Amino acid sequence: MHYGLGDYVLDIAQNAVEAGPREVSLDLDETEGGFRVIVRDDGCGMTAEEKARALDPFYTDGTKHAARKVGLGLPFLAQAVELAGGRWAIESERGVGTKVEFAFPSASVDSPPAGEIPSLFLGLLCLPGDHEMLIRRSGPRGSYELRRSELSEAVGGLERASSLALLKDYLVSMEYDD
Amino acid sequence: MAKMTLEQLRRLREEKKQDLTRREVEGKEIQVIVGMGTCGIAAGAKQTFDAVVEAVNAAGLGNQVIIRQTGCMGLCYVEPTVEVVAPGMPTVIYGKMTRDFAKELVTKHLVEKKLLDDHIFDRPAADIMKN
Numbered sequence: 231m232h233y234g235l236g237d238y239v240l241d242i243a244q245n246a247v248e249a250g251p252r253e254v255s256l257d258l259d260e261t262e263g264g265f266r267v268i269v270r271d272d273g274c275g276m277t278a279e280e281k282a283r284a285l286d287p288f289y290t291d292g293t294k295h296a297a298r299k300v301g302l303g304l305p306f307l308a309q310a311v312e313l314a315g316g317r318w319a320i321e322s323e324r325g326v327g328t329k330v331e332f333a334f335p336s337a338s339v340d341s342p343p344a345g346e347i348p349s350l351f352l353g354l355l356c357l358p359g360d361h362e363m364l365i366r367r368s369g370p371r372g373s374y375e376l377r378r379s380e381l382s383e384a385v386g387g388l389e390r391a392s393s394l395a396l397l398k399d400y401l402v403s404m405e406y407d408d
Numbered sequence: 409m410a411k412m413t414l415e416q417l418r419r420l421r422e423e424k425k426q427d428l429t430r431r432e433v434e435g436k437e438i439q440v441i442v443g444m445g446t447c448g449i450a451a452g453a454k455q456t457f458d459a460v461v462e463a464v465n466a467a468g469l470g471n472q473v474i475i476r477q478t479g480c481m482g483l484c485y486v487e488p489t490v491e492v493v494a495p496g497m498p499t500v501i502y503g504k505m506t507r508d509f510a511k512e513l514v515t516k517h518l519v520e521k522k523l524l525d526d527h528i529f530d531r532p533a534a535d536i537m538k539n
Contacts, residue, residue, distance in 0.1 A: 231450070232449060232450050233450075233452075236454060237449045237450065237454060240444070240449055240454055241446050241449050244444060244445070244446075244449075244479065248479065302446045302447075303446045306446065306450075346458075349454060349455070349458045350454070352457075352458065352461075353444070353454050353457055353458075353477070356457075356475075356476070356477055357444070357477055358476060358477060358478065374411065380414055381414075381417075384414050384417045384418045384421065385417065385421055386421060389474045389475065389476055390470065390471060390473070390474060390475075391460075391461055391464040391465055391469065391470040391471075391472075391473040391474070391475050392424070392465060392470030392471050393421070394461045394475060395461055395462070395465040395470060396417065396420060396421055396424065397417075398458075398461065399412070399420070400412050400417050402409065403409045403410065403411055403412040404411050404412070406409060407409065407410055407411040
């Protein structure tokens with residue numbers, strides 16, 4: 231199991247990026263009732279059978295690691311959400327893309343801590359690939375949007391450590407606006 | 409801190425540009441690659457990534473070091489894993505690289521050019537033997 235909310239989000243987004251998408255979008259909504267997350271991609275998608283098997287921890291499509299027999303991302307999420315009394319759903323279509331939605335209620339002691347949101351967004355934006363990523367964040371301090379291509383252009387790419395430090399400062403300013 | 413605009417971010421980049429030009433860095437570039445599969449994330453790879461970014465910049469190597477993420481490196485039992493590719497040194501995959509070791513990784517491997525022997529889990533043996 232993962233420790234924080236951001237770990238689940240990053241894990242699901244990693245799946246989205248590995249599906250070969252042109253665009254990945256992430257919605258992270260925080261209300262008094264809890265966190266709601268939607269991750270969408272227009273990558274390869276799954277058939278109904280593959281989607282059902284993706285929830286089996288002892289199944290993986292074998293494309294990333296030929297000898298590996300487990301795939302834990304979605305099973306971890308489903309287990310954690312159900313433990314906390316939240317909800318999750320996955321929609322996918324082969325050749326069209328995948329949408330994963332989940333919510334953790336704030337009233338449950340089993341909901342994971344939110345953690346550092348700027349660190350989560352830094353990790354999301356730096357996931358490898360040429361895809362576009364759109365992050366929409368709404369929370370107690372208002373809402374904002376992040377677009378990967380714009381930020382990459384502004385800081386001079388998303389790989390050099392100096393650029394990543396600048397990007398982190400920007401993300402902190404967006405999240406903790408006084 | 410007020411919300412920054414993209415224009416302010418661009419200006420900040422210009423202001424903070426260090427003396428090193430891209431050309432001077434060519435050939436000396438160091439790559440630090442953090443494993444960000446499910447196993448890595450569960451072991452704290454997100455925090456490790458953050459800590460490496462901070463430590464590299466604190467050491468003044470921000471323009472010289474490329475930091476990337478990748479999926480599982482196949483060493484799930486010693487996550488978080490970090491691969492370091494540095495000129496003149498063997499390519500190494502370090503294991504158990506929680507955020508507490510980020511500073512040591514930068515100081516020893518990137519600055520002093522020494523390996524962190526207790527964290528090596530792949531790749532070094534053949535290169536070291538040759539050297």
